[in-house]
Amino acid sequence: GAVVSQHPSWVICKSGTSVKIECRSLDFQATTMFWYRQFPKQSLMLMATSNEGSKATYEQGVEKDKFLINHASLTLSTLTVTSAHPEDSSFYICSAPEWGRNEKLFFGSGTQLSVL
Amino acid sequence: GQSLEQPSEVTAVEGAIVQINCTYQTSGFYGLSWYQQHDGGAPTFLSYNALDGLEETGRFSSFLSRSDSYGYLLLQELQMKDSASYFCAVRDRDTGGFKTIFGAGTRLFVKA
Numbered sequence: 001g002a003v004v005s006q007h008p009s010w011v012i013c014k015s016g017t018s019v020k021i022e023c024r025s026l027d028f029q030a031t032t033m034f035w036y037r038q039f040p041k042q043s044l045m046l047m048a049t050s051n052e053g054s055k056a057t058y059e060q061g062v063e064k065d066k067f068l069i070n071h072a073s074l075t076l077s078t079l080t081v082t083s084a085h086p087e088d089s090s091f092y093i094c095s096a097p098e099w100g101r102n103e104k105l106f107f108g109s110g111t112q113l114s115v116l
Numbered sequence: 117g118q119s120l121e122q123p124s125e126v127t128a129v130e131g132a133i134v135q136i137n138c139t140y141q142t143s144g145f146y147g148l149s150w151y152q153q154h155d156g157g158a159p160t161f162l163s164y165n166a167l168d169g170l171e172e173t174g175r176f177s178s179f180l181s182r183s184d185s186y187g188y189l190l191l192q193e194l195q196m197k198d199s200a201s202y203f204c205a206v207r208d209r210d211t212g213g214f215k216t217i218f219g220a221g222t223r224l225f226v227k228a
Binding site for chain 1: 164
C-alpha cells in the first residue's frame, strides 16, 4: 500500500516559537492531503485540506494564520504551527486519500507536539 | 455539517463477536469507512461501504444502510490484539470538496 512519511514524530518547543511538520507521500503523488488534530482519547478533527498548487481549505474554527499549510509539490505538504502556545499541544497527523473503490486514507505516523 | 454517533466503549472476551454501530448525518454522503487505531499509533484502514450491504474482509465485516444512515463494524473471533479504538468515518462532499469526517471513536477492550 501507499506510504505517507511524517516528521518529526515528536517535538517539544517553547511557547511563542513556530514548529513545522512535514508529510511526504513516498510512492505515489498526493494532490490532496488532509491534516487532522487529535487530543488524547478523542476523535480525529479535520483541520484543513491541502491541495497541491493552491490554497488550503480550512475547516470552520481553524485559524488560517496560526496553522499555515503549504502543498508546494505532489509529494510534500507541510503544516506550520506559528507562535505555538500550550493549548496547541496535541497529536497532529496527515493523511492522503486513495480515491478509488475503497476511498482509503493513508496516514502518516503523526507528530506529538508539546508546547511548554 | 456532519455528525456521527458511535458508542464510547465496548468490552468483550477473546473469541467473542462484537458489533460497533455508527449512525451519521451528512449532507453529501459518499460512503462509510472504518479505521482502527492503537494507542499512540496512526489509524489504519479497515473497510469502506459505498453501497448498502455487507462487506467482509477476514474477521472483520462492515455493513451499511444508506436509507437508515446507519452502519456497523462486526469483529469476529476477537483477539487480544483487537483492543484498540475504532472510528467510523463518512466520506463527504461540500463546497470545499471531498473530505473524511471521523466519529468520536469506540474503545474496544478485549479480555482473556
